[in-house]
Amino acid sequence: MAIAGVAGAAGALFAARPEALQPQALDGLSADPARGEAVFWAAGCASCHADADAKGDEKLVLAGGQRFASAFGTFVAPNISNDVDAGIGGWSTADLANAMLHGVSPDGAHYYPVFPYASYSRAALQDVVDLRAFLATLPADPTPSAPHEVGFPFNIRLGLTLWKALYLDSDWVVTGDLSPEETRGRYLVEALGHCGECHTPRGALGGLQTDRWLAGGPTPDGKGRFPNITPGALDWSKADIAEYLNSGFTPEYDSAGGHMALVVENTAHLPAEDRAAMAAYLKRVAPVK
Amino acid sequence: MKKVIAGMMIAAALGTGAAFADDEPFEMQIDARQGIMDYRALQMGVLGGMVKGEVEYDAAAAQKAADALLAASTLDASMLWPAGSDSDAVMETAALPAIWAEGSDIGAKGKAMAEAAAALQAAAGGGLDALKAAFGPVGAACGDCHKTYRKSDG
Structure with missing residues (x-):
């Protein structure tokens, strides 16, 4: 019985196994x-x-x-x-x-x-x-x-x-006619940088609400908020955003705190043009108030 | 009936909010803490403008700002951090309870900030390159402490 249960669960798991890499994909x-x-x-x-x-x-x-x-x-x-x-x-x-x-x-x-x-x-x-x-x-x-x-x-x-x-949707959130710099920024923000994981609000099941992409929301512990980084709230210049991702300083020379300070320690390692690209992309995100 | 209950809830919420504002604990201490942070930020703004090339380097102005930053980084502020003046207890502060927790190294972080500010004070009047070299470590000291002891959205 137990064995059948395990076998059944294993079968279900196999059946439910999502799409994975094709063997020849890395060729x-x-x-x-x-x-x-x-x-x-x-x-x-x-x-x-x-x-x-x-x-x-x-x-x-x-x-x-x-x-x-x-x-x-x-x-x-x-x-x-x-x-x-x-x-x-x-x-x-x-x-x-x-x-x-x-x-x-x-x-x-x-x-x-x-x-x-x-x-x-x-x-x-x-x-x-x-x-x-x-x-x-x-x-x-x-x-x-x-x-x-x-x-x-x-x-x-x-x-x-x-x-x-x-x-799970690997399509880009921001679409349309992007410059090469904005396209690079989109890749860094939407894919590798995974900025939306914190800065986009989540629904009851933990899915991102992409109609409020990067518009901020409550932190998981309920004690604070992730800031809205769409142009509807973040009015910094492109250079200001790039500088924040480099040094952690806001235009007012406050400095990043909490997990964002760890993020800046990563983005500080990127080439300056990548930080500028992320800033250029953020300027192209739909403004949410 | 529903409307009455909703009204009572709104009134209760507003009442609580008002009471919170009136009875904010440690208001003077938190205001002073934030004032010192703002004062440092203003000096960093003067120096950062030169580092970024937005403002032309001016040795006297750089020295003045770096002197002020060092002064504000070596104040005895110990009386401004009473237990219970943390972000869990008081809405107006972003200072995390970790500052007061077992194993906190807030003192070492403060000392690192003072040392970086001293190095900047020694370098700021000595030319733009010297200023640039000493500015980065101060920013790192700010970030290093905020990373552990300040809320992300503060």
Whole structure:
């Protein structure tokens, strides 16, 4: 009976297995770890997977452990260091691509969307290939990943099949006639930077309300708000926005706080033209008051 | 009936809000904290304008701003941070309870800020390149403390 149950669940899981990478998708792509480092900073991996107090090279120790409270429970960032057992040292490039682009683990389970694959699904496969090569150069850390503290029914990962059907959409949010700079900015903001994961409000099931794209909303702990960064509220110049992403200083010389300070530590690593592109894109987002 | 209840709820909400404003705890301390932060930001604005090339470098003006920044970074502000004046308890502040929690290194963060401000004070009058080199570490000190001890949206 128990065996039948397990087999049934496994069968359902297989049936519900979402689209994943085609085996030949990576053919002809070669990896450049140096480019992968730029992807690493643009994608903000260290903000969640390194220790929150990490400085300098400590940011490259992706042992996990940061905790993220939400209405669905508390999620704990896993170890994605190069350790074969505790981390992802044994992952293939296809494994990383399935994780980032489809939210699927190497054994076919759904990831919770606290891992921002809803944004990363827009990323270019070449960037994932390069990122894989860069991650392989980082230190291995043997700290085991801690389990998420998520209660019923959200501990049933199969439920994420439905979530993905509703909310996983790799189309661009901002469409229309964009300049090359704005297009690059869109890629950085909507895909790798996953800015919308915090700055766009979520519905009851945790899906992003794209009609209020980047318009801000309550923080998961209910104690604060993510700011509206559409032109309807953020009236900084393009240069001001780019400078904020570089130094953390607002035009009034206040400086970024909380998790945004970690984000700026990532964007500060980007080439200046990428920060300018993100700013140019933000100017093109539909204004929401 | 529904309207009456709704009206009562609105009145209760407004009443609570008004009472909150009147009885805000530690109002003087929080105002003073925020005033010191604003004062530092004004000096950083003078220096940042030169660093970014928006304003022409002026050694005397840079020195004056860096002197003021150092002064505002070495004040004894310990009496401005009583326990219970955190963002969980008081709406008007973005100062996280972590400042007062076990293992807090807020003192070390403050010291790092003072050291960066001292280095900037020593460099600011010595030319634009010297100013630029010393300005970045001050920004890093601001961000390093805000990252751990200030709400994101504060």
